[in-house]
Amino acid sequence: MDPLETRELRYFVAVAEELHFGRAAELLGMAQPPLSRAIQQLERRLGVLLLERTRRGVALTGAGEVLLDEARATLDAAAAAARRTRRAASPRSRLVLAAKAAGSHELLRKLLDAYAAEPDAAEVEVVLCGIGEETRLLRDGRADAALVHPLFSSLAGFDSEELLTEDQVAVLPAEHPLAARPFLSMAEVGDVPDLPMPRWPHPDGSYPPGPGPEIRDPSQLAQLIALGRTLAVIPASARAWLWTAHTAVPLTDAPPVTTHIAWPPHSRSRALAGLIRTATRL
Incomplete structure (x- = not known):
């Protein structure tokens, strides 16, 4: 045939x-x-x-x-x-790195600084996206590498290296009674009548059922938390984007989140290989 x-x-x-x-x-x-x-x-x-x-x-x-x-x-x-x-034909060596907006902030900053210090470093364009979008950008060629949390996105079909494992925190309105607690459990944050859990879209754009607000991006989530309309469960490093109207409370039983750097298995890019080496050294 x-x-x-x-x-x-x-x-x-x-x-x-x-x-x-x-x-x-x-x-x-x-x-x-x-x-x-x-x-x-x-x-x-x-x-x-x-x-x-x-x-x-x-x-x-x-x-x-x-x-x-x-x-x-x-x-x-x-x-x-x-x-x-087309990107490889550009006169300037350039890599596109995708990452979830408001996620892995400190790791991303350290990676970019460390890679920029390499003698043959390429220019790195950072694309920040919503949950699960980073692997789609990687799969369709709009990104050369991505920082991925397997808890939320699949690594199937990619090569990857584990970079960081961290706990999660609950982000609440600073004035909410639960914000004064030293720690919380997943059961407690999952059952707050006045702070229903946010709903993120499926890959097809539809939203799961539930009373919580439909969320499209982290900035929308941040404002709704500040307004006392929802809460969030996020990796501890994402504290970097918190507002003064937010409080982060450690969670005792949330599953840890591991950040991987992922890339296409067939890649032969020297610039990408350099970025991966730098990431695994951090």
Whole structure:
């Protein structure tokens, strides 16, 4: 069988995500009949049925679900290759390091300072992002390396080195009665009627159910804590971004958080290798 083409995979992903040939064709900027023919040709080449077509619409078969996962990964890898190739062609050596906003602050500062002191250091652009976004930036080539907390993001598919393990703290409004406590338990912070736990979005953009506020970024979280609307459980090093309206209280039974530096396993970048060496020395 001939190798699958990225064009075919892009067509299939559009139909599989929309579950509607008309909407998928509109999204791709093409007519529906050639899109239908392309999917039929793909099914013939693979010798499997990818989509169940009924009067009520389109549904993925078991084989289609497998191809959807594989196709997304392949398209991400192709996009990542293009981005990293363009970055490598830049006249100035440059690395993009992704990290969760307000997380690993002290570690990030030390890493940047130590790497900048290296004789052949590249320019490092730091991209701060929300929970889980750092691995997506790494996977699609918008970042060369990332500081990752496996408690919140998967390291699957990456090479990584462990850099730091730390405890977690509860961040509360400074005037709240619990802020005066010397320490708290997870059960106590999880059951505060006037401070419901915040809700962060899933990778698909949806939010889990619950009474807490929907949070998009750390600055929004910081303001809502200061206003007495929520609390947060964060790594102890994230105290660096706390306001005077916040108080951090140690947690006795929260799972420790480990920070890893992660990168694509196939990378051959000398600049990236230097950054990794510096990080593991800290």
